[in-house]
Amino acid sequence: MLTRLYDADEAAKQWSSARSIADAATMSVKFLEQILGELRSAGIVKSRRGSSGGHALAMAPDEVTLAKVIRLMDGPIAPLACVSLNYYERCEDCKEEECGLRRVMVQARDAQLSILEHRSLQDLI
């Protein structure tokens, strides 16, 4: 769905309307607007109001890593909060240095991030 936002010629600054994207993805415009709002306030998408307004990518496609988008949409990538880089929360009654589960979960997190941090919108086409 995001890929539609950079089909347009960058110089020409084509703004895709929420309506047109929603139609293509068969989802409600209102719901889509909400998602685009999140993307905008995260700086991934920029928008222009008014009669022939719309939405467009705010940065180059290869700068939008999947990790960024997923964190924004789905929250933490890490399987446990105590190994999350961006949404860390400590477990209660846990000595992190000694926790074997945590040690393994860090490995799992890093394995996944090694993919998601190095794949961008560019790679989705």
Place this chain on the structure above:
Amino acid sequence: MLTRLYDADEAAKQWSSARSIADAATMSVKFLEQILGELRSAGIVKSRRGSSGGHALAMAPDEVTLAKVIRLMDGPIAPLACVSLNYYERCEDCKEEECGLRRVMVQARDAQLSILEHRSLQDLI
């Protein structure tokens, strides 16, 4: 919590009561019983009723991969249902062969599984 189940001498078949485990983990016995029930019906844990009954691992600690346990407790490991090995669900209106997102998510899934399928309870101690 699971690690407590194989502290005991395997030959002596020590059965840990739900109560004793719950105390150590500061959780309600009833809640723990529910979890142990799931583990039992998945064949990871076996139980014995009656006066001096309890629970014990049903297989060697190194056979209990984290992938097994996580799938049982948390469901799919894959970040999207359409790339899940055990809980696959097709996306609607999607030609999987052409879907760039899916291609990347498969990579992310495999990266994570390469850890979780090769780490067992044994590795948590």
Place this chain on the structure above:
DNA sequence: ACTATTCCCATTAAACTTATAGGAATTAAA
């Protein structure tokens, strides 16, 4: 002024997670 569009906020509806509760079945031991 008129119209198409984003933008913001509030609300509902559905789903899932977490936890609690009661009691039947089973077993060992007294």
Place this chain on the structure above:
DNA sequence: TTTAATTCCTATAAGTTTAATGGGAATAGT
């Protein structure tokens, strides 16, 4: 054979999160 400890089964409540809808104000082009 009675008693006590324990698993086992099922229902349900409470809480949280997610998905979706809706109304209307702000903006910009014509």
